Amino acid sequence: MTRPMDAVTDDTAVAPWLVRLGGRAMRCSAGCRGATVSLRCPGGEAHRASTHPDLAVLAALQEETGEGPGVEAARSLRPVGAADLVADARWPEFRVAALERGLRACTAVPVMTEGVTATVTLYAFRPWRLTAEVREAVTVLAEETVAGLLREHARTGAEAEAEQLRTAMASRAVIDQAIGIVTHLLDCAPDRAFDVLRVLSQRTNRKLSAVAARIVRAKGRGSTRELRRLLDEVRADGA
Incomplete structure (x- = not known):
């Protein structure tokens, strides 16, 4: 039985998990060229990782503006995507920033485990849709990552106690x-x-x-x- 992860004070301990998740999720789809991962704990503490600095800028922009596929997916706990950002104007600031970096499509996949929300957002340079099979694989990877972090949090907490x-x-x-x-x-x-x-x-x-x-x-x-x-x-x- 794992303990709820209200907060993770050591970002350096979480980052490798998120980077690994982003890389594994990116490799699930042939059309995907990058990924960001965000993790939010019940206490409000957040962690992010990305496979490229440009994607880190997009993740930060979404947090600042409160709009974009990643934050929308985290709020709704439903996958959110744009098959072609040229024709999709739902998130004006995010859309402009993404197109400026040559990105045309994206899909965010959220999971929640014991109050911890992880959102994996995948990006492509061309119009692209995430298939149901890949979405399911990314969901499983994200769930495994959160479960692993919860186990690690419980272990280190028990050792400290x-x-x-x-x-x-x-x-x-x-x-x-x-x-x-x-x-x-x-x-x-x-x-x-x-x-x-x-x-x-x-x-x-x-x-x-x-x-x-x-x-x-x-x-x-x-x-x-x-x-x-x-x-x-x-x-x-x-x-």
Whole structure:
């Protein structure tokens, strides 16, 4: 079971997936000469990749103007295409920019998986239509890519959580050791020893785990007087 991908903070981790998807989709059709891929997460974060810099300009233009086959397909979750942009005036700014770059036709194919939308837009230099068979193949490729990204996101998230848990457990163990040392040195209850460590952490502006680690490394040597003074303060505050 994968976790929802609300956001992908590392664009460098996503880009290779999108570039690979664009290349594979482009090779599905003999008439296709380029591709762009956009990925939008539920939280609104977006990623893009293209097989040529001119196509990256077209993808950015669509995002800026809110018009074009890619953004329309992403909104409707239906394939959107233009067999010949010379005769198709639906997206004026996009149309002009595409024709200036020698592009005559395009088709955008969207998929949505667990709230993540991927849109693959294919381009051609001549009038051209994407066949149903190729559209289905591009859809499958896009679904596989999103599923792979979701799995990778879940794996890295699980690894990060596990590392945080290991760090927390290690810190807790050090703190427990320090409490035992302070309890022995000051002949006080463990909860009082913890209060002493907490106050020392606040006074030195250091993490509790760092304060505890210093006491454990020194086995309490050289700090008994300071700890007794803090214990007196803790007792006075609690009185």
